[in-house]
Amino acid sequence: MIKMARSSVRWAFNWLQWDPSETEFLKAISCIQTEEKERIGRFVFKKDARASLAGRLLMRKFVNEYGNIPYNDVLFSRDKSGRPFVNGDIKNLNFNVSHQGSYTVFAGEVRNLLLGVDVMKLEYTGGKKLAEFFRIMNRNFSPLEWDSIRAGNSKSEIDQVSMFCRHWSLKESYVKAIGVGIAMDLSRISFKINSPLVAGPLVTDTELYLDGMKQNWLFEESLLDSDHCVSVALQENKSAPESLGLKFETMNFKNLMENSVSLHSLDLEYCKRYFSKPEQP
Structure with missing residues (x-):
């Protein structure tokens, strides 16, 4: 599903309230790139893994829906400062992610700014x-x-x-x-x-x-x-720029995973390691 009716998005996902089942976590972690999966796997606490995972999924959702790129063809790299960007000749697609407290937030624009x-x-x-x-x-x-x-x-x-x-x-x-x-x-x-x-x-x-x-x-x-x-x-x-007056839309897990596609097979061992970790310090 490609959403071209508007060019700006503001999304917020309350990862603290998201207590994923094994099935949900397996699906979610299968929908991000291997290197991002490995990066998330290094977190000591489950809360940090969920916050970061939500950010990666929001990025993929935006690029898929607003960049007219098939979900499994979206490829991210990082610049020298560690900021993610989309590989390929993608113009006028800008986004940024933040997480702190209970939320991961995402701002995206289909314009050059x-x-x-x-x-x-x-x-x-x-x-x-x-x-x-x-x-x-x-x-x-x-x-x-x-x-x-x-x-x-x-x-x-x-x-x-x-x-x-x-x-x-x-x-x-x-x-x-x-x-x-x-x-x-x-x-x-x-x-x-x-x-x-x-x-x-x-x-x-x-x-x-x-x-x-x-x-x-x-x-x-x-x-x-x-x-x-x-x-x-x-x-x-x-x-x-002139403000569009766009407020943050609260996403749930169903919204987050809409139109998602698994990039690799389900990883039961990875899932087991996640659930064995403490939630927080």
């Missing part, structure tokens, strides 16, 4: 006191951002953590879009938050400043649920 996505769970589990954690992270944020995060320490710790995560998600989406990763000096990037992030509306008025100069980027922000925020960074022809 820069694209990055990042999801964050709105929580702090670092162990240190929040003030100490903020002190350690100080150089990664501008004074404007810290003022937004702390609000002069008038916010509750929960609200400060939520705003911190929102800013981090924005930064991650941007550096992923430009292909440099968080090795970049993040203090050069400053976001000006203009609207609160609440359930329902898509926020598109956040501004990006690089070395103090405003940049022409669009950032689409939303809440997947009360515990997770997601940011999508977009730039087309060095300009901020």
Whole structure:
């Protein structure tokens, strides 16, 4: 099934709630490339394997349905930074994946642009006191951002953590879009938050400043649920494209596997090893 009616997708899969049966896992792992299967097999915990597997399946689903390529002909490689791309003469097909908290998220576009996505769970589990954690992270944020995060320490710790995560998600989406990763000096990037992030509306008025100069980027922000925020960074022809107002669609396992094709035989030993692993630390 080829879906050409629209050119943009936003998908979210709650892998934490996905407790696959042996049959489901065998089918899912048979639908990704051997090297990706081997990579996933090296995870120590089941939760990390499921999060990564969901991302690989979302990628294949998108390229199959929107790139007009048979499922079993889709072939991915990785660039020098480790970012997946589709082999072959495939034009105007851009995508990015992120997983954190309970979700794997996917943003895809059938147009030539820069694209990055990042999801964050709105929580702090670092162990240190929040003030100490903020002190350690100080150089990664501008004074404007810290003022937004702390609000002069008038916010509750929960609200400060939520705003911190929102800013981090924005930064991650941007550096992923430009292909440099968080090795970049993040203090050069400053976001000006203009609207609160609440359930329902898509926020598109956040501004990006690089070395103090405003940049022409669009950032689409939303809440997947009360515990997770997601940011999508977009730039087309060095300009901020008009937002399509597209919100994330929650996928279930049936959606994820629609039109999938096994690339190799079912691997019972691999499946056995997965189910023998602990869920998490």
